[in-house]
Amino acid sequence: MARQLDEQIAGRFPVGQRLRVLDVGMGQGTQALRLARLGHQVTGLEQDATMIAAARAALSGEPEGIRERMRIIEGDGRETGAHFLPGSFDVVLCHGVLMYLQDPDALLAGLARVLAPGGLLSLLVRNGDALAMRAGLSGDWAGALGAFDDVSYRNRLGVDARADRRAALTDTLAGIGAPLHTWYGVRVFTDTAPDGTEPPADLETLLAAEERAGKTDPYRGVAALLHLCGVRG
Template identity: 65%
Template structure:
């Protein structure tokens, strides 16, 4: 779903057919980075976990020469982009599923924005701090729901890797972001919010709801994607999604 939303924004922000310079910070196993390289873009992936970057390198090694030549993998922290790259070096910067594990996200977001060339696109995938009470509330965990109404702290839970849907280890405790706060942050770093989507509005939130996309039967997948895609761009549904996908454009 995030890939569909991202492609929609790339088509809106950049001329058709333009080959883009992409930075994927916290790329995980590299699913999104590899997908964009297959589309012809030049991609740099940054990942701090040596196991994940080793997996990404192994997957990349199986690709044709032309695709491998378009991908650079860097082991490092997202906050160190200023060490590895010059300001304005990229047309697109992705930071998916990272901010929830960063105690103070604003400096990281500001650093990512500095990597963007004028007119560049910043894509953030974050936990929705305005909807943390939804999942415990829908499952009858009233104490958890009451606590979540006044908090942006996350409880431990299993999750799927944000960029590719591959099952991952249980997520540690972390934090979530509120739409209003991130909107203000993007405005303050000269990459104002261009558009935003909800991700995981219905899928996987309650025992009776459809399972996450990675485990849905093929004959039901397109219907699930159609529902999630429409809900993820429609009020009020997108406002209570489990995740938010925000796209800012550098002025």
């Protein structure tokens, strides 16, 4: 996922440019902090107090220069208009958020609004076109059958969520002025691995296989997650 994002950034912006990045639903701040370490000016937006505390704790252990490049704002991603002016960011991330919203269109429109012309919108969503895969590979045949028609599901944390179909999101991105530029599959081979599994000894080989599959048809189409990159017109 990080490699895919870096690939898109490298292909769109001059080398060495310090980008203005917004990470909506930043969680513990892993991606935001990584980008701040790379020299970018990063704003993380998060509403969960536990996640904010974890992000601030991680940031406090960084050198002063990195701490100065990253700010954390407590807030709802659907309220970007209340926090930021139009065109404020070169890159906007929204990873693992849409699946918890019944109607994400307003959020997406707000993200496009704060994106500068030519800017990159990076989304990570559950793949509604492959929702039956995990259930089927786990032997849950009833769940697999139901997933063909229903994009709602319960995740591993026991939280109700929903998936997105790529064709529908492609239309949405075009409608908000940030048409789809490219897309990847994420977790093609590893989605059914149990939580807490120790990394394999050949982790680099696994990551290379995942990266290749995430760019290659038909494998990327059955990935558990989709990474979609839109570009603001």
